[in-house]
Amino acid sequence: MDYHVEVKRYALLIGVSYETSETGPSTSNEISPQRSLKRSTTEILKGSHNDVRAVRKLLTEVFGYREEDIILMTDEPSTDLTLVPTRTNIIDQLQNFIHPDEPNARYFFLYAGHSRQLPCEDDTEEDGLNECIVPSDAFDIFILTDRELEDMGNAAAADKLIVDDILHKYLVHPIKQSKTSRLTAVFDTCHSGTLLDLDHYRCNRYARRFTAIKRRVHRRFNELLAHLRRFQPPVLREVAHDAHHIASVYPKRVKHKFCKGNDCLRPRGQSSVICISACKDREITLEETMGQGNGLLTLAFTEALRKDHNPKLKHLMRCISSEVDKHVKKAKKSSSWQDLESVYAQNPQFSSDIPADMSLPLDM
Incomplete structure (x- = not known):
C-alpha cells in the first residue's frame, strides 16, 4: 500500500542592496534613520533584489512552493517596515521560520548581501574569524576598516551584525530536532564558506x-x-x-570540530541541513553585470535547476562551480579587473551537518 506523505514547504529570502537603507537602531515596527552614509558603486549590490525574485520564481514554478509560504525581505522603499532586512527584523523572522514540531517540512533560506568577518574569541573557528551577514541597518559597520573595527570593539560590532553562531542557532538547531524535515540554505555573499558553522564541507567537494x-x-x-x-x-x-x-590539514585544535576533509572516515548519508555558499571564507564574490545583474552563485544555482529539476548533489555543484568559474574568467578579462585583487578567486562550497552522500538528489 502506498502512503502519500504531505510535504509543506517554506522559504525565507533576504536581499539587501544597501542603496536606500539607513543606518542606526531599528525595531521590527520602525526604522530610525540616524545618519545616511554615501554609498560607492562597489558597495551597492545591484543584483540582490533580482536574486530573491529569481529564486522565488524558481521555488514556485519548479518546486511547488506557495507564494503565501515565502517571506521576502528587501530594503526597497516599498517594502513593509516589518520586512525590511534590519538586524531586529531578520532575527524575528529567523526565530519563527523553522517549526521543529512539524514533520516532513522543507525549508529554503537565501541571503544575498554583504558579509563581514570578526575575530573569534572562543576558539571555535579554524581561521580565528567569525563570519557575519550585514543587515540593512549595519552598513556603517561594513565600511569600517579593520583598525576602526578593532577600536570599536568586537562585541559592539557583533551586536549590529548577525554572527554565524546566531544563524546556526535559529536555522540548524531546530532542524536537528526533527528527523524528517530538511533545510537548504544558499548564501550569495563574501566569506560564506562556513556561515552556518556546519561540520562538513571539505569532504563534500565534488566540483572538480x-x-x-x-x-x-x-x-x-x-x-x-x-x-x-x-x-x-x-x-x-x-x-x-x-x-x-x-x-592533517588543520593540526590546530579548535572547540568546533570541523572535519579535515580528505581523512573524514565517517559514513555518508542524507543530510538534514545543506548549505551552498558562494565562496570559501577567505574569498570575495562578484555580481554578474552583463544581464539582469545577479550574484554569480544565485545565477548559477537557478540556471542549473531550471535545466535539471532533480539533480544529484555532486552534479549540481559541478554545474554551479563551472558557471561561476566561467563568469570569473570573463571578469578577469574586463577593464574593471584592475580594481580587483589579482589573486581573486570564487569557489562555491557545499557544507552539511553530516558527510553528505553526494550521489543523492537535491531534496528541497
Whole structure:
C-alpha cells in the first residue's frame, strides 16, 4: 500500500542592496534613520533584489512552493517596515521560520548581501574569524576598516551584525530536532564558506573530479595509518603518528570540530541541513553585470535547476562551480579587473551537518 506523505514547504529570502537603507537602531515596527552614509558603486549590490525574485520564481514554478509560504525581505522603499532586512527584523523572522514540531517540512533560506568577518574569541573557528551577514541597518559597520573595527570593539560590532553562531542557532538547531524535515540554505555573499558553522564541507567537494580522487586516496592512506597503530612495535606506531600529523590539514585544535576533509572516515548519508555558499571564507564574490545583474552563485544555482529539476548533489555543484568559474574568467578579462585583487578567486562550497552522500538528489 502506498502512503502519500504531505510535504509543506517554506522559504525565507533576504536581499539587501544597501542603496536606500539607513543606518542606526531599528525595531521590527520602525526604522530610525540616524545618519545616511554615501554609498560607492562597489558597495551597492545591484543584483540582490533580482536574486530573491529569481529564486522565488524558481521555488514556485519548479518546486511547488506557495507564494503565501515565502517571506521576502528587501530594503526597497516599498517594502513593509516589518520586512525590511534590519538586524531586529531578520532575527524575528529567523526565530519563527523553522517549526521543529512539524514533520516532513522543507525549508529554503537565501541571503544575498554583504558579509563581514570578526575575530573569534572562543576558539571555535579554524581561521580565528567569525563570519557575519550585514543587515540593512549595519552598513556603517561594513565600511569600517579593520583598525576602526578593532577600536570599536568586537562585541559592539557583533551586536549590529548577525554572527554565524546566531544563524546556526535559529536555522540548524531546530532542524536537528526533527528527523524528517530538511533545510537548504544558499548564501550569495563574501566569506560564506562556513556561515552556518556546519561540520562538513571539505569532504563534500565534488566540483572538480581530481579533488574527489585525491580525497579517496587520502582516506585509504588514513585507514592504513589506523591499521598500523594497532601494531605493538614502537617504530610503526611512531611512523603512523608522524604521518597522521603531516596529513592533517588543520593540526590546530579548535572547540568546533570541523572535519579535515580528505581523512573524514565517517559514513555518508542524507543530510538534514545543506548549505551552498558562494565562496570559501577567505574569498570575495562578484555580481554578474552583463544581464539582469545577479550574484554569480544565485545565477548559477537557478540556471542549473531550471535545466535539471532533480539533480544529484555532486552534479549540481559541478554545474554551479563551472558557471561561476566561467563568469570569473570573463571578469578577469574586463577593464574593471584592475580594481580587483589579482589573486581573486570564487569557489562555491557545499557544507552539511553530516558527510553528505553526494550521489543523492537535491531534496528541497
